[in-house]
Structures are given as structure tokens and as C-alpha cells.
Amino acid sequence: MSSTFGTLFRVTTFGESHGRAIGCIVDGCPARIPLSADDIQPQLDRRRPGASALTTPRNESDVVSILSGTDRGQTLGTPIGLTIPNADTQPGDYAEMETVPRPSHADFTYAEKYCLRARSGGGRASARETAARVAAGAVAEKMLSVFQPVQIVAWVESVGSIAARRPDLATIARADVDATLVRCPDPDAAPRMIAAIEAARDAGDSLGGIVACACRGVPAGWGEPVFDKLTAELAHAMLSIPATRGFEIGEGFGATLLRGSQHNDPFAAKPGGGIRPATNHCGGIQGGISNGEILFFRVAFKPVSTISLPQKTAAFDGAPVVFAAKGRHDPCVLPRAVPVVESMAALVLADAFLQQQVQRIPHP
Amino acid sequence: MSSTFGTLFRVTTFGESHGRAIGCIVDGCPARIPLSADDIQPQLDRRRPGASALTTPRNESDVVSILSGTDRGQTLGTPIGLTIPNADTQPGDYAEMETVPRPSHADFTYAEKYCLRARSGGGRASARETAARVAAGAVAEKMLSVFQPVQIVAWVESVGSIAARRPDLATIARADVDATLVRCPDPDAAPRMIAAIEAARDAGDSLGGIVACACRGVPAGWGEPVFDKLTAELAHAMLSIPATRGFEIGEGFGATLLRGSQHNDPFAAKPGGGIRPATNHCGGIQGGISNGEILFFRVAFKPVSTISLPQKTAAFDGAPVVFAAKGRHDPCVLPRAVPVVESMAALVLADAFLQQQVQRIPHP
Amino acid sequence: MSSTFGTLFRVTTFGESHGRAIGCIVDGCPARIPLSADDIQPQLDRRRPGASALTTPRNESDVVSILSGTDRGQTLGTPIGLTIPNADTQPGDYAEMETVPRPSHADFTYAEKYCLRARSGGGRASARETAARVAAGAVAEKMLSVFQPVQIVAWVESVGSIAARRPDLATIARADVDATLVRCPDPDAAPRMIAAIEAARDAGDSLGGIVACACRGVPAGWGEPVFDKLTAELAHAMLSIPATRGFEIGEGFGATLLRGSQHNDPFAAKPGGGIRPATNHCGGIQGGISNGEILFFRVAFKPVSTISLPQKTAAFDGAPVVFAAKGRHDPCVLPRAVPVVESMAALVLADAFLQQQVQRIPHP
């Protein structure tokens, strides 16, 4: 099923980019969690377009409404219905895509899959659908905050070839990330990234980059063996975000260059008793199960497909055309992808937390 | 659920590395597919240990039995029960792990998750469980061969820092891959990889590397939008394999260094009508849905955690110990990982194929 | 998961009886199905309260909005978001239930489950949630009408001890059912049922009864063996409707009084070739799979729990109280349950239809 994510903490989304509204149903959130729209709106605001000169001027106010599942400011245990109106639709911008599939968009593959050509702004392939994920992720974060406070912080690690220094994973906070327009906490790299994005925009071109993410406060024991390893769930979550091309955890692809004696994480005594890994090359997950250390992973985003530079391509009927995007689009999605990555991580962790309760039932 | 993979073509596995048997139930395979053990055994033989000087001398004959789901050599549409006996278990080798968690294994995280210390050879975290995946994957490949012949070929692209030249994705075959012990089709890199693995083994150390995979014959339209993108399912499948650290598709992390004008795949007329992407930077999937081109992805494997070099670590009780693995283990899993990667890809594609049938119902 | 029904044709609902709106997401509907609100509204109108003197005067206009999933009057293959505003809420009516759980309602069990007392009109246990099922069921019927026209007709077979004659299952139509206020097609029984309901209402009491349902046009082969037999799915669907107490198919409990030689359905040649069951004691399903005959089943509804007669009961704190419902409620849900039974049957059949496609893939 394409529109549902999660086993126990489960979100089902709906909505095309240019329909009347998008939204989701969050099912499985336990009762008695304090929740209001104010818990959801901040992450939506971080994701919404129009927030800075770096992003598309398309301006969605993205105001979330809670239609069900709460009463007097707390959850009821019943499904939480959330909607976000589509305020600023301009269908005319998208008329051309019925005859010419935009290069590297989903126009062609959707047409092949569904045997129709939708005019509705890329349909479910539009980044607009990620607003529903962010709303659901905020609910997940709120739920976790009650039971098992987890801090999930993502940031822009690179834009094109401009790479940032890695921040201290133990302390990096969203405020640090938001200190720059580009959501990169490295004060040296950030202005260069911004300049590169502006230059790409001015050239009618686009850039990709890498979002890194750290999750603190995840205790040992989350995740399921074999097919639903925490690593696998995170990879699934991240590669479901539009424009992603890769996922790696811990040392990632770099681990392939190390020897076992270099990459292994030995254990050390923990103050107060027990042990913990002395190093964390694995990025917080071993055998698919969290080891109590900081989760660290990276997600690759391709350069935005929509560019105003003319591209030699073909119409659906095979006729050669020169296509140049006319709509309003981001030259680089990285800054706005940051809360989306955090939200998907929150959904994975909320689900892992609930699933692990089965092992936490007190034995009489 | 940790032990089930797939929505319509669905495999559920069981078995620890040192119990009586491992196996799986393949549910959802359509009726009237020719199937016998001979369709399954070859991939199991490629995966089994003891096949070469490069792998653990632990010798599992890995003979699969079909317990149900077929009659007179074809599937019945009912669940296919498969078992593989565990022939060569030596529980004594693993006694130490009850007091000392092996560095970078799952001994510690399993103990934290389940509040017990299993003596059974790493339990479900052992690479032994992948035999059940390979058996199920062979059924998936057989089913696809009837309806939509897909060629899935994986190979070793790098071992440590030794990288192979990329083969021609349009022609690379399993026979080419199996031509060298290390399952690398590059005749220059293969001997160097073998030498590096032997040197690591002699040094009591281990190596990681990258497995690449190409899938040919996947038509446009497979995969689901949003959460179950084909990319996301592949990433989930690959990161569920033991020892994996990363996944990337098409240009992968390298795509982050390109501009949109460089990375975009424009369309071109196809002989006989219609269009196809003129380039395939995306690796065969756009908007989460296959575009009819060759799927290409890469999977990073960490160096094997079990090394005979002494490691300074701690016992479960915090006492410092020097641990050196005594069992029989691979210095590099890459050659044996090749059929596992292929099998997981087959499971993903078989499921995507069946799910796509819903869009292929004839309209009267 | 409490709020999702179906495997391939899948509906997820949300909404309490007195929140801002209720609704659902229908996921898995194939693309290119003609669909507009006009296809959904008629069944909603049949279900809505306030339609006759027999039902609660609570008047919900129940106007459905399609928020996503269609374009230019046909489905896109993407999730269909549907909402129905809650127009006529009177929360004050329900204040008492925070201290006194209504007898035979879910107030007590919800409080025990969620450790809270909701004021929101019975929450998800209210019959109001069935409006979302009816909306989804209408989409299912529309989808079936394109590929495999199925006629699903339910009617009131009994109210209290007043039982109707069974209509001809081969011809009974919704128009016949709607010919009487009580939705009973037997012209003799209907007026007596209406009189009984009015008498119960005037006495401050309530009545139960039986809804019967026939499904024509289901071909042989739908349903899955073992756990997801079509019978089991129908039973699940029907017993998920509020106030239901029993389900039986074909001869049902009456079959227990027959001998095998009486109950068995032998086969007979079919004009044009092949065979079909000569009788249909089984109600259209054998071994969990449809046999091509008319599906026939019956659903028992208890008398409505909300009565204005005073009841000696206890408050949550144990204090004895005399409780008499003050709100606006149906003395008998049977007439309004008819479209709900039809809708749940439609959801089961739509899902079974899609699942069966896997066995219908052409072998080359």
C-alpha cells in the first residue's frame, strides 16, 4: 500500500499538490498525549515554501487542522485526522506536462503505471505530499516526548560540492541548524552554500546535496531483527522522500574502506554498571537494533529536476521538444528537506518504540 | 513484524543459526508456476559457506526441501513451505558470547532487546538466516520468469579499497560473475581482491566492500508512490541484509555533486513509437516507479565483525577482557552476499509485479 | 490497527461523532474509474439520520467532499480523501456520560481501555463513524461496477419478533427495499414493523432485528483459503458494525439441524458447458471461496442501547443512579443499518476482487 507507513504508529496520507487539500490520518497514537495544532505547526512552518529567498516563491500558508482524535488538548487513542488546505494552486502552470513529460520527474512513470496523464501538478510525486509527513512526524515527536524523550536533529551537510564540517552530534540542536537560511550549522560553509544556490538559481539550474541526521535518546533495544531492522526501516523511510538517491548509516559507504579491526566497536564499562559501546562506527544500530548510542545517518538528494534551462527532450508522442520549466520551484530542496528527514525519522522511532513495548511487559 | 517481507508476494522466515533447521513460508505465489527444488538449490549453493578458500570452512550442505504448496511440479497457489536443515552446528564455539558480547555483533543489542543472552550463535542476527531469503528469492525469480522475465545480476564491485571497473549493465551475467572466486567480473581487480582477502584472513582481520546489482527487463510502472516507492522497498530490502551500511541508486551519493542540467534524464523517441529516457542517471526509477530502463543500485557491506585479532573490550558485567574470535568465519562476506542481494531484489520485484496487476485489469 | 480495513482495496477512517468532521482515505482504488461525489452521496443519504419518523431527529446533512484522488471525474490511482462535516453537534447532550457510563454503550470499556473519559459522544463507538464506511463502500461499488458488476442488496428481515418473508434473492432491488420506511420489502411485515418501532419509541424503549443481504454477480473464485476466507472477511466486516451480535451465511445456524445429505449442494451441468451448484445451501461460499452463486448472509443487531426508560445503574464511582437517556436517538437502527451492511459487503468484495487478480495474470 503506497499511502500507509508504520506498523503500530501508523500514518496514512492523501492529497495531490494541486487538489483541495492534503492531509493524513495518524492511527495508533496512545491516549492521553497532550496535543494541539501548536505542536504540529512549527515543523510545518520549517518545511513550507516561501520562507526564504532560497526557496520557491510559491507560498503555502500550510495551516494544519486537527479534525479528530483529541479532546481538551489530549489524544483519545483514536485516529487523528489532519488536513492542510492547498491555498496557492496554479493549475495553469502544469498544463504542458500532459503532452511533455518533464525530464526526471514522475510524469512519465506515472503515465506508464496508471495509463493516464494527470494534470495535477505531479500528483503524489510532488514534494507537496511531504507536508502530511511532517504533520504526522510532529505527532510522533510529541508522543515520544512523553514516554522516551528523543532528540532528532537534521541539517544540511553538503550542497553540491560544498561540504560542511560535522557538528558535535551530542549537542547539535535545531536552533543551531536554523541559524542559517540554508540550515547548515557550519558558519563557514553556510554562506558558500547560499551563494552556490543563488548562482544555480540565476543560471536556471539546480543543486543537490546531503542531509545528515542525529537521533539522541534512543535506548538500546529498538528495532526488529531480520526484515524490519531499524536500519532497514530508516532506509525505507528516507528513500521514500522525493528526490533521495542514497542512505548510509554510521560510517556508511566509508566503512567498506576499513578493516574489521578498525571498524569494530568494542565495549567498555559504563559508570553505574553495565556496558556500552566505546566507539560508535556503526551509527547506533547493531544487528538492526539500537545500541543506546546516537543514531547517525546521511541521505543523498539529487539536484532538483525542475530547471528553467532549456532541455532537449521528447513529448509523449515522441516529437522532439525543447523544454524549459516555467513554474515556481526551488533551486535546491536541501533546506526544506531537513524537517522532512526529521519527521520520517520520528515516524520510524515512534513505531519502534511502540513495537518494543511487547518485550517490556512485566513478568509477574 | 520482523520475520515477514512483502505485501502480495510474501515470505516469512524462521530459524536460528544453530537450531535444528531454518526455513520459510512463501505465500502469495500464483498457481501453476513450474517449481521444484532444482529451481531453488543453485542459488543456495552459491550462497553456502565452504564453497571456496575465501569463505568460512563451516560446511553447510544447505539442501532445501519443499514441504507444501506444489503438486506434480507446479505451484498450487497455496503457501510454499521450505526447510533447510542445520547440518554442521558446533554450539561450543559460541559459549563465550553469553558472558562477553562480541564487538559489533548483535549479542549486546539482542540482550538489551530481549533481556536474555542467547547461546545460539547470534540467533537471528547470524548470516545463516539469509539462506531462507535466498530460497524464497529463487521462488520469486521462478515466478517472474513465467510472467515477466527479469534478469537480476549482482557482483562484487569493491573489496576494501580495491574497486573494479563497472561491467556493461546490459550484458553482465551470473556466469561472468562466477568466473572468479570473489565474484568480481573485472579480471584485473578480481585477483587483487582475492589476495587482499587472503592477506586479511592471514592477519586475523577482515574486509568490507560494495556489491552492485543490475536488474534488466523490469517494465515501466512498477513500484508504488509515496511510502512504498520501488527505491524505498529496495533500500529496505538491502539494509535488512546483515552487515549492510548503505544503499544508493543510479548516481547515488555522486548525484549530489551534479547539477540538475547534468543529472536530468531527458526523453527520446523509441523505435516503434512512444518514448524512453535517453539517459539513466536515476538508475531505472523515477518518482519511485520503474521507468523501463535497467535498475542499478549499490550496497555497502562493513568489514566482517568476527576477527581473530585480539580486541580490548568488556564483558557484560563490565570487566575488561581481551576477546579474539575462535570460530570459523569469513574474512569477507562479499562473494557470498552476491546471491543474497539478488534474492532480496527478486522478492521486491516479485511483489511490485503482483501489486501492479491491479492497474492492469482490462477495462471492458 | 483499528481504523483500517482491507488488504488491497483499503479504507482508513477517522472521526468522532461530535468532532469537526469525519472521513476516510480510500487507498488502492485502480486508476481510470469514473468517480464523483454523486456516486457517493446517494448511499450516504440512505444512511443519514433525520430521514424519517423512525429515526433520530438529529439531522446531519452528510455532504461528502472528495479532497483528492480524482481529476476530471475519474480516479488517479492515488488515495481518495473523503470528508463529511459534523454539522449538528450538541456536546451538551453528552456531558453526563463523563460521570455515568451509559448501560451497554462503550463508555465504560473505552474508559477502561484508554484510561480517560471522553465527552465526545461515544467517540469512535458512535454509529456516526459508519458514515465514513458508507462513503468508502460507495467507491468500492463504483469500482466493481466497472470491472465486475456486482449487485449488493440488503434489507430488514426482522424487527423484534416480526419477521418478513424472504424475497426472491435473484431479483430483490434497492428500490424494493426503499419502498417502505423500514426498508423491509415484505408489504405485510413492513407496516407491523413500523408500528412496533413507533410503539417502542413511545414507550421509551428500543428494538433490534436482523438485516439480510444478497450479493449477485460474484463470480466463482473470490476469497482466500484458510484465514481470509470470504466468509471470515464478511463476518469480520459485519461484526465490526456497531450493535451487531451475530452473523450467519447460507443456512447459518439452521444448517446445524440438517444432515449432510440434506445440506450438501450437488453439482449440475450448466448450459453452455461446465457445472454449477444445483442448490445453494452454503450461501455462495465453499471452502471460503465464492462458488458463483448468490451470496446470502444475515446479521443480527441488538436493540438500541440508548433508551429513555429509566435504568438502575451505577456511576463510574460506584454510586447508584437512575439513568434515562435525554439525547436524540433511534428507537431501532435497522433501517439505517441497511446501507452500512451493503457498504461493508462492498468493501469485502472489492478487496477480494483485487486479490483474485493475482490468479488471473495471463500465462504467456
Added chain:
Amino acid sequence: MSSTFGTLFRVTTFGESHGRAIGCIVDGCPARIPLSADDIQPQLDRRRPGASALTTPRNESDVVSILSGTDRGQTLGTPIGLTIPNADTQPGDYAEMETVPRPSHADFTYAEKYCLRARSGGGRASARETAARVAAGAVAEKMLSVFQPVQIVAWVESVGSIAARRPDLATIARADVDATLVRCPDPDAAPRMIAAIEAARDAGDSLGGIVACACRGVPAGWGEPVFDKLTAELAHAMLSIPATRGFEIGEGFGATLLRGSQHNDPFAAKPGGGIRPATNHCGGIQGGISNGEILFFRVAFKPVSTISLPQKTAAFDGAPVVFAAKGRHDPCVLPRAVPVVESMAALVLADAFLQQQVQRIPHP
């Protein structure tokens, strides 16, 4: 998916009646539950044929093997693989069914579904598959016994028109049930039932009947609202058992004859504080959620389809034939159905118990 049951406590079965083995994988059982084959075998022995003069002389020893998921007598949290060999197969008995579908069996519907005619003894429609359910149910009961001792007792309430007096639901035990060959605890009815079964057998005919079931010790709060009501799950479970025709809970269909004032269950103070329902017309479930009282439900079984009386029917090709079963079959499945009903109830309750843990997480 036809072969998997349950959300968190999940069983997947395999096996035809005349293949090499049947079995199942139980996934989701928490770790550290004492479990050995001795916990499973007794219920299998109650279910197996050949146990009395009333059942088929086909003699299956039905010895279960645990292949995985336990170590030193307790569960590991990993999937539990269970197999039961098919010891006494006589394929020759079933050859005729390839040309003549047995009346009221699944031969016809399976052939229509899968487009093939299997010779394997009715395939998955055979009652033999219920052995795997019983094995899984025994694991579920064992798990519940650790955390929340639940007593599940079923018995034969009627055979044909011979009905037993209802036992005291608060005390009825399996030993009482097993005191008679027919598993009816009413000493007056039991011998008459036995005589009726023997007479039917001698006449080459068969009988149906009703199995009743009581579940004690289920606390208030189990079950999910809306689609997965505990009632709905029980109905699903019971109607998935071969030969079932109906399910009712509490007063069941009889509730339709009562008025609300008669059927409602008012509350009363409970010694020690709080309240409980003073009566239990509902059978222990209100709004789909357990109310802390005894669960009580009834399941209708049709008369066995296999009879040796000659039946006028038709071959697959339409040719008229007189069919008389030659194999070894039960004249009445009721006694053997008792542990199957208990096992399916155990699976439903184990799953409901685990799902409810999400609402039991301590709020700090």
C-alpha cells in the same frame, strides 16, 4: 494474505493435508516465555483423528517439533517454527476428485480460483490444516498464562437437534468437557449425541452442531475500536475454521427478540471500588472492547460434507455421476472442533493482549 493471522501475535501456516508436513511460524511471541513441545502436544492430541469411535479412523500421530525460537526451554523472541509430519497419507483415496468435485467441498471453488485441479486431498481446505492452528494456539495460551491467565474452554452445545443444557460459564473446565467422548459436559445430552452420531455414521450420513466457548480472565480494555473490534476478530477467527456457518456473541441472534430495556447491561458497584456490568447479555464485549466479564460465543458447524450415501451430482465436465465418498471421514466434526475453536480464540486474545500494551505504557 490467506495464510497469516494476527497483527502482533502472528501465525503463518503452511501445508496440504497429504503433503510431507504441515506447520506454522509463530512470530511476535515475547521472549522469556517457558515453552516446550509438551505445552503444545496436549491440544494437538485433543484435535487429532483416530482418538475415538466417533472420529475418522485416519490416524495421524501429530507429533509437533519446535524447529526454532526457543533455547533451554524458553522463547527467544524470535519466530517459532513448528512442524507436524503427515504420517498417514493415502493419496489414492482422493484420485476421483480430479474428475468429480465432491459436493459442498472446496474442490470446485479451488479449481475455479486457481485454474487447476489438485489431487492433494482438498489442499488447504482440508481440516488437516487446523492442526497448525492448534499448535499456534497452544503457544498463545502459554504466553497468556505468563502475563494474563485466561481460561478458554469450548464444548459441544448441540449435535443436530440434540441440545445440551448450558454449563456454568464461571466454572466449566476442559476436564468436564473431555469427560464424554462427544465433548459435551451435559451428562444427559452427551449419550444421546453419541448415539445420534453413530446412527448417522451407520446411515452413511453426517451431522452438524454448535460449539460454545467461554473465555474467563480477560480484563476490560482488550480489542480495538471500529474495524478490529474484539467481536469482529473473533468472528473472523471462527468463520475461518472449515465447515463453520455462523457466529454469535452473548445473546446473539436471540438479542434481536429483546427490547433495549431487557438486553441492556446496567452497571453495579464492585467490591473494592469501581464498577462492573451487573449482567452480561453482551457476552463480555461492548463497543468491540472487552468489559471484564466472561466472553461467551457460539459457532455453528454444518454437517460434514463427506458422506458415503450416494449423491446425484455432476463431474467437472458436466456428466451426471452418482458420487459416494469412499475415504475415511468423521460423521461429525464437533468433538474435534472444540480445541480448534479454543485455539483460534487464544490467537485472537493473545493478539489483543499485545496490542493493548500500547495503552499501558507508564506515563512518567
